[in-house]
Amino acid sequence: MQLPDAPEDEIEDLASADSDELYEHHRIQVDKGQALLRVDKFLMDRLPNVTRNKLQDAIKAESVRVNGKPTKASYKVKPLDVITVTLANPPRDTDVVPENIPLNIVYEDEELMMINKPAGMVVHPAYNNWSGTLVNGLVYYLQNLPTSRNGDIRPGLVHRIDKDTSGLLVIAKSEFAMTYLAKQFFDHTIERTYYAIVWGVPAQAKGTIVGHIGRSVKDRKVMAVYPEGDFGKPAVTHYQVLESFTYCSLIKCNLETGRTHQIRAHMKYLGHPLFNDATYGGDKILKGQQTGSYKAFVQNTFDLLPRQALHAKSLGFIHPTTQQFVFFESELPSDFVAALERWRQYGEVLQNRIQS
Structure with a gap:
């Protein structure tokens, strides 16, 4: 199972990139209700680990495109725009490795699990935390975890809590359960x-x-x-x-x-x-x-x-x-x-x- 590359190092060395081939790292379709907002500010909110300088360098290097065309930092994103970040280096291989990590399972049936996460455990693999996460343990414990929509691969996860926050998480074991539970989160x-x-x-x-x-x-x-x-x-x-x-x-x-x-x-x-x-x-x-x-x-x-x-x-x-x-x-x-x-x-x- 693969995860998208972490954003921290994807706009790292644009000036030194010496490959003519570009690889898509991110593809974001703007929501229908999105208000007009500068593309650099929009991406700063969507790519949390990317600094403003790195993002501006990426835009100058024409690595950020809107609807397939290079853009300027001042461009105002519009509803349903498609924004991509393409770089010379390919996204890293981020297969989730199953790990036999003890899980505090407080309830389980065919559709879902309730996990009591300890403080200190990262929920989802990401930059600097590719192993030892709750997801690594879930992939080991359950072979066929569902993923969420829009290409964001989050095995079984309907919601998350911070690394140093302890407590309950619900895990979906089927696509139906994920969709059903996600709707309740969306509806508050x-x-x-x-x-x-x-x-x-x-x-x-x-x-x-x-x-x-x-x-x-x-x-x-x-x-x-x-x-x-x-x-x-x-x-x-x-x-x-x-x-x-x-x-x-x-x-x-x-x-x-x-x-x-x-x-x-x-x-x-x-x-x-x-x-x-x-x-x-x-x-x-x-x-x-x-x-x-x-x-x-x-x-x-x-x-x-x-x-x-x-x-x-x-x-x-x-x-x-x-x-x-x-x-x-x-x-x-x-x-x-x-x-x-x-x-x-x-x-x-x-x-x-x-x-x-």
């Missing part, structure tokens, strides 16, 4: 609940965060919130504070949409980054005292939970064949529980000080 009828530890305590115990999410123009690895909706894709997150520890809090998030880094980006936008989320600034002390003992406490808690404090706790959806609503819930992993317990204890100490 899937019930998804995440638990997170965030810095500070939101002013409102319950709330909804609405703001388009797209890649930051300053850092392509980070998603930014665009509240005016002129960039990115619509995103809606409902949150509820479950526990308060004065300087941190445990929250529950229900996703109405499923954008890349949605909870992480939305919570930072709200002013409450996830605890120990290095990408979004949560790996520093953002609330609390600057005493040596407090700094030591936070660092020890970081050590217990060396990743962003985010867990995909539950999934609910209509089963493809029974047509019945099914609901799956997972326990919080040990590292999350350890950090949570430390904050509970610290919160109690703070409350006792205040009362005394």
Whole structure:
């Protein structure tokens, strides 16, 4: 089974390419509802690992074409345009190698599987992570995994969660199940609940965060919130504070949409980054005292939970064949529980000080 080449190294050395033969690396058909947008900005959002300089070099070298013709960076993409990236070097061979990786299967039938993914496991092979992924394990465990549409080969995957996020994933075992489940994700009828530890305590115990999410123009690895909706894709997150520890809090998030880094980006936008989320600034002390003992406490808690404090706790959806609503819930992993317990204890100490 083959995967498309990773975008990071596909616009690497255009000037030194010495082959007359070109190979198509990407073919993207613009959606019917796409608003007019410069082709360089459009591709920056679609090819997340490509820098602006590399993309501009590719356009200058006529390696980016619209409807078969070289384009300029200022060209405004139109609905149903076909954009291709063609380079002198062929796409790398990216066969998914089956690997005997232990999978925490919490449910399985003929149509689907529920996997409880541990933190640290990459879901899908990509740049710098061609092996050891969940997909490598799935290909080993299941020989005939379905793929999604539009040439994007994602064996069995209907959705994903980040490498350092733990929790539940539903895996489709048939083309019918993939289509049926994908429709529910598209219609936003899937019930998804995440638990997170965030810095500070939101002013409102319950709330909804609405703001388009797209890649930051300053850092392509980070998603930014665009509240005016002129960039990115619509995103809606409902949150509820479950526990308060004065300087941190445990929250529950229900996703109405499923954008890349949605909870992480939305919570930072709200002013409450996830605890120990290095990408979004949560790996520093953002609330609390600057005493040596407090700094030591936070660092020890970081050590217990060396990743962003985010867990995909539950999934609910209509089963493809029974047509019945099914609901799956997972326990919080040990590292999350350890950090949570430390904050509970610290919160109690703070409350006792205040009362005394």
